[in-house]
């Protein structure tokens with residue numbers, strides 16, 4: 028594989044510099060060093076892109092698919108990260124894919140699956156893109172009411188002989204990765220000791236076990252993320268009863284690692300389970316959480332706070348691709364989740380949220396660099412549901428919402444005020460129900476254009492990989 032060095036710090040300004048007058052260039056350079064900038068800046072005027080888009084059209088077959096999911100990555104979260112990191116006229120890596128659209132993310136009500144629930148959770152929304160079927164809150168790749176398992180993209184890819192990978196900054200048993208390799212009626216049933224909401228799924232009851240057990244039993248080739256404590260729990264039935272999930276993984280052929288240096292030393296071949304944190308993996312950035320009026324800030328975030336023992340999402344993505352791609356006869360299906368965008372949005376923690384979005388964007392850049400030399404790769408970048416953060420005018424003494432605020436100093440050298448107001452201050456902020464962004468390049472990528480539904484992403488990937496299911500969709 029030929030990967031170039033990541034240069035995300037110059038990506039946005041450089042793309043603009045090539046298209047703008049020198050005075051604006053100077054202004055951008057000044058802004059980048061936070062020396063202030065008084066000139067009015069304008070985004071570059073786009074030329075006629077018809078030929079470029081026509082050239083990017085590809086209705087062919089994909090050898091491999093890299094699906095990058097930003098949990099809670101709505102249009103607000105993208106714009107906030109862009110403004111902060113590369114300025115309003117800059118562009119992130121995820122902004123550069125040729126085809127974009129919006130997709131709807133509603134789920135269905137458990138009590139009456141004929142009715143929509145307009146605000147989804149990550150389990151039901153992941154079930155939609157992973158299986159092509161809508162389900163109700165907290166369910167993972169099972170039908171509402173009836174608990175029927177729904178076949179997933181990862182399972183179909185395995186049946187086709189593709190190698191598979193699942194990477195996240197959350198616990199590997201968290202909803203987004205879990206939807207690909209577990210079928211269970213409640214997302215909280217993460218380890219064998221967590222099975223109170225799912226008694227019939229216990230191995231001792233003849234079921235397939237917790238999410239951790241099902242993840243290992245699925246023999247996914249590359250599993251990287253957090254959640255070690257779930258895999259340290261003891262299995263209560265079946266051939267590995269009395270052993271931990273980690274012990275059962277080793278018995279089934281997995282190499283199990285827990286530190287970043289071990290990941291970089293891994294060579295292709297065999298199955299890999301990387302568990303780099305007891306729970307969720309560490310955050311990239313920190314800063315002042317949002318507060319009641321007048322809010323926190325103005326602030327710049329503190330970067331580089333991730334523990335050195337933990338690999339970044341970009342490093343995990345690069346390694347996963349390297350490990351999955353070693354067999355020239357077989358393509359792969361890889362899911363990469365930036366999980367804590369959502370978690371820091373819930374916590375009204377703007378620096379945490381932006382840092383995770385920037386880290387997710389670095390993983391997108393890794394995928395795009397791979398695709399640059401592997402044109403038969405479909406790359407899809409999207410979220411699972413919208414979230415709470417909003418860019419608002421500076422709150423005024425008489426005019427401000429009852430929510431919490433924080434003002435960030437962006438790469439433009441300007442103030443950007445964010446508001447979190449979907450719950451009471453101090454409580455977990457809520458998901459929201461708007462349609463969200465989807466972007467793609469490679470075979471079948473143009474099918475993201477327009478307003479589609481989250482379930483159509485399943486069909487798109489199944490068609491691109493010529494999976495068995497695409498004939499029925």
Ligand code: MG
Nearest residue numbers: 098149203366
């Ligand atoms: Mg998630």
Ligand code: ZN
Nearest residue numbers: 369370373458
């Ligand atoms: Zn959430």
